Amino acid sequence: MKSEIVKIAEGAKAASRLLLSLKTGLKNAILKKMARALIRSKSYIMKANEKDLKKARGRKLKAAFIDRLRLTDKRIKDMASSINEVAKLGDPVGTIEKLIKRPNGLQIRKTRVPIGVVLVIYESRPNVTADCIALCLKSGNSLILRGGSVAINSNIAIFDVLQKAASKMGLPKNSLNMIKTTDRKAVDIMLGLEGTIDLVIPRGGESLIKEVSKKSRIPVIKHYKGVCHVYVDEYADLNMAESISFNAKTQRPGVCNAMETLLVHKEVAARFLPSMAKRFVEAGVELRGCPLTRKILRRITVKPAKESDWLTEYLDLILSVKVVNNLEEAIDHINKYGTSHSDAIVTENHEYAMKFLTEVDSSSVYVNASTRFTDGYEFGKGAEIGISTDKLHARGPVGVEELTTYKYVIFGNGQVRK
Amino acid sequence: MKSEIVKIAEGAKAASRLLLSLKTGLKNAILKKMARALIRSKSYIMKANEKDLKKARGRKLKAAFIDRLRLTDKRIKDMASSINEVAKLGDPVGTIEKLIKRPNGLQIRKTRVPIGVVLVIYESRPNVTADCIALCLKSGNSLILRGGSVAINSNIAIFDVLQKAASKMGLPKNSLNMIKTTDRKAVDIMLGLEGTIDLVIPRGGESLIKEVSKKSRIPVIKHYKGVCHVYVDEYADLNMAESISFNAKTQRPGVCNAMETLLVHKEVAARFLPSMAKRFVEAGVELRGCPLTRKILRRITVKPAKESDWLTEYLDLILSVKVVNNLEEAIDHINKYGTSHSDAIVTENHEYAMKFLTEVDSSSVYVNASTRFTDGYEFGKGAEIGISTDKLHARGPVGVEELTTYKYVIFGNGQVRK
Numbered sequence: 001m002k003s004e005i006v007k008i009a010e011g012a013k014a015a016s017r018l019l020l021s022l023k024t025g026l027k028n029a030i031l032k033k034m035a036r037a038l039i040r041s042k043s044y045i046m047k048a049n050e051k052d053l054k055k056a057r058g059r060k061l062k063a064a065f066i067d068r069l070r071l072t073d074k075r076i077k078d079m080a081s082s083i084n085e086v087a088k089l090g091d092p093v094g095t096i097e098k099l100i101k102r103p104n105g106l107q108i109r110k111t112r113v114p115i116g117v118v119l120v121i122y123e124s125r126p127n128v129t130a131d132c133i134a135l136c137l138k139s140g141n142s143l144i145l146r147g148g149s150v151a152i153n154s155n156i157a158i159f160d161v162l163q164k165a166a167s168k169m170g171l172p173k174n175s176l177n178m179i180k181t182t183d184r185k186a187v188d189i190m191l192g193l194e195g196t197i198d199l200v201i202p203r204g205g206e207s208l209i210k211e212v213s214k215k216s217r218i219p220v221i222k223h224y225k226g227v228c229h230v231y232v233d234e235y236a237d238l239n240m241a242e243s244i245s246f247n248a249k250t251q252r253p254g255v256c257n258a259m260e261t262l263l264v265h266k267e268v269a270a271r272f273l274p275s276m277a278k279r280f281v282e283a284g285v286e287l288r289g290c291p292l293t294r295k296i297l298r299r300i301t302v303k304p305a306k307e308s309d310w311l312t313e314y315l316d317l318i319l320s321v322k323v324v325n326n327l328e329e330a331i332d333h334i335n336k337y338g339t340s341h342s343d344a345i346v347t348e349n350h351e352y353a354m355k356f357l358t359e360v361d362s363s364s365v366y367v368n369a370s371t372r373f374t375d376g377y378e379f380g381k382g383a384e385i386g387i388s389t390d391k392l393h394a395r396g397p398v399g400v401e402e403l404t405t406y407k408y409v410i411f412g413n414g415q416v417r418k
Numbered sequence: 419m420k421s422e423i424v425k426i427a428e429g430a431k432a433a434s435r436l437l438l439s440l441k442t443g444l445k446n447a448i449l450k451k452m453a454r455a456l457i458r459s460k461s462y463i464m465k466a467n468e469k470d471l472k473k474a475r476g477r478k479l480k481a482a483f484i485d486r487l488r489l490t491d492k493r494i495k496d497m498a499s500s501i502n503e504v505a506k507l508g509d510p511v512g513t514i515e516k517l518i519k520r521p522n523g524l525q526i527r528k529t530r531v532p533i534g535v536v537l538v539i540y541e542s543r544p545n546v547t548a549d550c551i552a553l554c555l556k557s558g559n560s561l562i563l564r565g566g567s568v569a570i571n572s573n574i575a576i577f578d579v580l581q582k583a584a585s586k587m588g589l590p591k592n593s594l595n596m597i598k599t600t601d602r603k604a605v606d607i608m609l610g611l612e613g614t615i616d617l618v619i620p621r622g623g624e625s626l627i628k629e630v631s632k633k634s635r636i637p638v639i640k641h642y643k644g645v646c647h648v649y650v651d652e653y654a655d656l657n658m659a660e661s662i663s664f665n666a667k668t669q670r671p672g673v674c675n676a677m678e679t680l681l682v683h684k685e686v687a688a689r690f691l692p693s694m695a696k697r698f699v700e701a702g703v704e705l706r707g708c709p710l711t712r713k714i715l716r717r718i719t720v721k722p723a724k725e726s727d728w729l730t731e732y733l734d735l736i737l738s739v740k741v742v743n744n745l746e747e748a749i750d751h752i753n754k755y756g757t758s759h760s761d762a763i764v765t766e767n768h769e770y771a772m773k774f775l776t777e778v779d780s781s782s783v784y785v786n787a788s789t790r791f792t793d794g795y796e797f798g799k800g801a802e803i804g805i806s807t808d809k810l811h812a813r814g815p816v817g818v819e820e821l822t823t824y825k826y827v828i829f830g831n832g833q834v835r836k
Contacts, residue, residue: 017753017777017779020776020777021773021776021777100797100798102796102797102798106787106791106796108797108798115809115810116779116809198809198810199809199810213635214635217631217632219637219808219809219810237832240831240832243832243834244832244834246834247834247835248834251834251835252835335435355439357827358438358439359435359438359439361435361534362825363825363826364825364826364828365825365826365827365828366828366829366830367828367829367830368829368830368831368832368833369524369828369829369830369831369832369833369834370830370833370834370835372834372835373524373828373833373835374826378520378524378835379518379520379526379826380518380520380526390637391533391534391616391617391637391823392533392616392617392637392810392811392823393810393811395823395824395825395826396825396826405809405810405813406813407780407781407782407783407813407814408781408782408783408792408797408813408814409775409783410782410783410784410785410787410791411784411785411786411787412784412785412786412787412788413658413786413787414655414658414661414662414786414787415786415787415788415791416661416662416664416665416666416669416787416788416790417665417669417670417788417790417791417796
């Protein structure tokens with residue numbers, strides 16, 4: 001198997017050289033063609049998906065899991081329109097970030113360029129296949145996809161349709177690749193191909209991400225969990241705080257930018273918490289609180305929050321609540337227990353807002369808005385390949401721009417160093 | 419030892435929070451104070467350096483090595499003026515890279531922020547101590563230094579002088595740290611402190627860099643070797659080509675941006691090589707050539723170049739020479755044997771120049787200029803912490819800007835997600 005995997009990676013590398021000079025117009029034409037092909041091949045894709053669903057039902061996987069796996073008419077249309085959205089985005093490749101003119105006449109252009117070969121390792125959702133293909137094509141990267149076994153038939157069907165459409169339009173051979181074996185050894189082999197593969201993006205559960213970063217010799221952009229906070233400051237507009245907190249927890253609890261812990265300043269806790277808690281309980285949210293929270297909400301069932309609660313990404317209708325003495329304690333709590341994802345303060349005090357925004361060490365920090373906005377589309381980036389919780393290269397939503405890097409292109413007329 | 423190292427790292431992390439809101443004016447004042455302290459403590463530092471030199475002479479280390487270790491009056495002055503240069507640079511922290519206004523009224527600011535805690539592991543040259551301190555302070559990062567045992571007394575002396583000066587001016591405690599033990603276990607412990615240390619920069623020989631990247635769970639910015647090329651195209655101005663090639667090889671052969679391989683188009687090889695080779699030989703350069711090069715230069719001693727020559731960073735007055743059939747072959751050679759550092763084409767043909775600049779996958783690509791310009795100062799960045807051969811986060815010279823990352827700071831007035 002090793003030689004086969006290495007051959008795929010080397011093919012992708014060779015293709016990546018050709019992609020460097022692919023014109024924006026052609027990229028967009030290929031994307032649009034792919035979107036149309038997806039719609040046209042709907043029934044073919046859904047038949048493949050049916051195989052995966054049958055297997056999943058046989059293995060008695062959870063309903064929520066099977067739902068994520070299922071492709072419907074609407075979901076295929078959504079995939080296609082997401083590809084069309086990527087076609088509409090600006091092309092980052094070739095943009096000049098900085099132009100430096102030196103006294104010796106050298107003109108130095110800091111220019112955005114593709115990264116090279118990107119490997120995406122993902123789990124169940126088959127729409128990831130289409131998103132990755134669109135984003136890597138637009139950013140001029142070769143792509144190697146390695147999807148999970150649960151969705152393997154759906155992934156292969158989507159890949160084949162898109163790959164065929166792209167190839168008809170003249171996309172260089174081996175630009176798009178899928179590892180179709182589900183043997184786990186394939187991943188280990190790829191993670192050792194530094195120099196050929198330039199970037200690894202694992203998308204999925206925590207254990208997948210941990211395993212990949214541990215084994216990889218290639219740079220990894222990690223998408224760990226999101227333990228997100230909303231802090232209701234003593235100077236908060238409490239109506240606004242209630243609506244933001246409610247939205248951050250309940251609008252879609254299963255995603256990484258949903259709130260997991262609510263922090264409340266002690267001066268407003270007695271006024272804010274009772275009606276807030278009532279609303280949460282009515283929406284089916286289980287509350288776990290610090291001693292003071294439980295005292296204030298003694299008429300409502302609030303379980304005692306354990307140390308582990310502050311660290312937990314529930315991804316569910318569960319919320320931990322803590323009353324804090326001041327802004328500093330809120331910031332310290334977030335920096336200690338948070339995951340550098342998305343955290344918000346609700347306050348009308350400008351100075352406090354700026355302190356929170358500066359000192360909370362997260363990729364996205366909010367004042368007076370819901371944490372739920374951290375995503376590529378909401379940030380105006382079109383689609384995203386994930387939300388990075390790393391600090392280097394890419395933080396927050398990873399879109400077309402984050403899939404590029406830069407080089408210095410230097411124009412001289414004979415300059416030599418003295 | 420472990421608990422001691424962990425304590426230092428955690429202290430550095432706590433300090434990094436305070437550095438987030440350090441004002442530019444104070445940073446610059448601290449830098450200037452440090453530069454003055456360095457000059458004032460010259461004799462103290464040189465006494466410590468004498469100890470290192472004595473030990474090195476005793477161990478019969480190479481003259482070039484001992485020279486790099488030696489601190490003179492002038493070298494200490496240079497260190498001080500390098501610190502003053504960093505004080506003059508713009509402060510990247512807080513600059514807004516992009517302002518995104520969304521239809522829902524959210525204002526998203528992509529803002530540059532410090533990385534956090536930076537660990538630098540370096541070998542002999544003691545001036546690295548001062549450079550790293552200046553660059554990390556200006557970029558708002560906490561720093562942990564781990565120098566090699568050869569220069570340990572010089573490093574400690576420089577560190578103590580700068581640290582004392584900074585602390586008098588109010589730099590938060592534990593912002594600057596030096597691991598003073600030379601036990602190698604200390605490095606292994608630090609490389610496992612992901613979450614506390616945010617970035618590792620190894621500076622030194624290839625084996626150090628390889629070892630660090632292999633062991634580290636923390637992101638590493640690598641500074642591998644530079645196998646740099648000059649390609650003399652068929653449309654080159656041959657006088658210019660000669661002066662650029664000569665400069666790239668001989669002006670300072672011991673550095674990473676010096677040329678190691680000269681590529682010449684077959685159409686101009688017979689005209690270009692003889693006088694070029696003569697000049698190299700007169701300057702004491704040993705030539706190693708491909709068969710055609712040797713044929714053209716049959717009156718001069720040219721050793722046959724082996725496959726391994728194309729891969730070698732000589733860092734010395736040795737040059738490998740190859741005649742190529744066309745531009746494509748030159749590009750392929752560089753992408754195959756180069757190290758993504760600095761490569762140049764000499765040509766008057768615009769189309770060929772653009773093809774070379776686009777397709778050569780190096781951090782710095784030149785047309786009609788010497789590769790020797792790849793450095794922080796020449797790129798207008800002031801000092802540099804090294805030259806990255808990685809593709810992610812930082813490519814080429816790593817200065818103050820590359821020691822920062824970004825976060826999204828989002829201002830709302832009650833927005834929730836629908």
